Amino acid sequence: MRLILLVSAMLLCLGVVRASPSSPAASPTRLDHILLWGRGIDQVTSVMAVKLGFQVRPGHDPGGVANRYVRFADSSFIELLGITRPDPAFDPGMKEDQQALKGGPGSRSFGFRSSELDAIYRRLKRLNYAVTPFFTGPDSAKPGWRLFAFNHAPLSSNTFFIDYAADYAPDQFDPSNAGDYRATREHPNGARELSAMWLVSADADADRRQLETMGFGHAVPVKLPQLGATGFCVPVGPTALLALQPDGAGVAAEVMAGGGSRVLGVSVGVADLARAQRWVERGYERRLTTYRGLSGESFLAPTRDDLGLSIEFHAIQPGMAPCADAGI
Structure with missing residues (x-):
């Protein structure tokens, strides 16, 4: 069930962050992002922007579950999720997540990012972890990210491993205009x-x-x-x-x-x-x-x-x- 939530969230994530070309090489594995549900997408956006001083970036709204992003200069981010209509098209994983959160705000899922995704996958399989097949997106013709999750969560909160293609452009990033890219990661709260x-x-x-x-x-x-x-x-x-x-x-x-x-x-x-x-x-x-x-x-x-x-x-x-x- 939880797997479906993770994959759905990744399908929403058409603008996943990548480090700018001038950034130093990242460690092979790091924490990438959390999925944070609000009481509504505007409620969670208002809290993050007005009360806390983050810049919130646009996302998408397929099926009545919208997402937005708080992106950081270190290439990590927080993905905001919110229900936008009375009858959202929940998949079973989203429904399970909302039931566990009792319809309220919170997070139950987070991701590791690694440039050694295949090696980690093989190792976990050898250790008999119930890993899923790889999922890709946002476009099967030219996928920008790959991830795998677990059929049975090994940790107390759900997790997945993800990596991004080297040429995968994040939201509104034109290689000829690195200034715009940097501006989307600048926050009033510093x-x-x-x-x-x-x-x-x-x-x-x-x-x-x-x-x-x-x-x-x-x-x-x-x-x-x-x-x-x-x-x-x-x-x-x-x-x-x-x-x-x-x-x-x-x-x-x-x-x-x-x-x-x-x-x-x-x-x-x-x-x-x-x-x-x-x-x-x-x-x-x-x-x-x-x-x-x-x-x-x-x-x-x-x-x-x-x-x-x-x-x-x-x-x-x-x-x-x-x-x-x-x-x-």
Whole structure:
């Protein structure tokens, strides 16, 4: 069921981001994007743009489920999804996702991106993972992306692996006009990168073990008092995947009690933390405090009621390895 949701979301994704030609070569594997459902496409767009200060890019609206994008300079993105009519053409995966989210906002799916997609696929098959065949899009005559998913999700949240053709042009990118490309990745809040994704479940160690088997080892134990969570920080190329579980009262326990395993939140690196903080404080009309997080000085935006997940903003620290500040 979940597989169909992933493939449908990818078919919506006609403008998937690629790094500009001048960008440095990326690591073979990294975290790519999450699929974030809103209460409606305009609701989630308004929260991301007005309250949080992101630039939101257009998408498509086939069958009553629309998508839009928040794209980052590091080539990652957040895909926004929303229902646009009373009788949307849900496939079974979308229906399952909405049932799990109880019609509310949130995310249950995320993707890894790798230039070694075939090697990863062969390895996972040898390990007896229930991987699907490859899917391609957006045009079968000249596919721009390839992905595979799992018939049975190995992690507490659903995942897939994806890669993009070298000549696949993202939205509105003309190679002769790199300025326009850069402008679509510039945000009023100064966001530059999607540095981490956070999974929450009842058993963080189960996710850690699965990630290690899948090839993502070197987990570091972490304790996050700002979320009431404990678990592990797992490096994935230049990004980090947090496998968490509730640790007493707090956000993690509340999320688990209200809907179970899902993407608990994401970390976003910004060029100017004070500017991002001022923007979010204006958007939510409340004062916010900073703390020392896994990525350095950070603050937590109060987005859980609006988006069904938390967004942490942190100051970018050039050259800092993922999970470098982790450890209990």
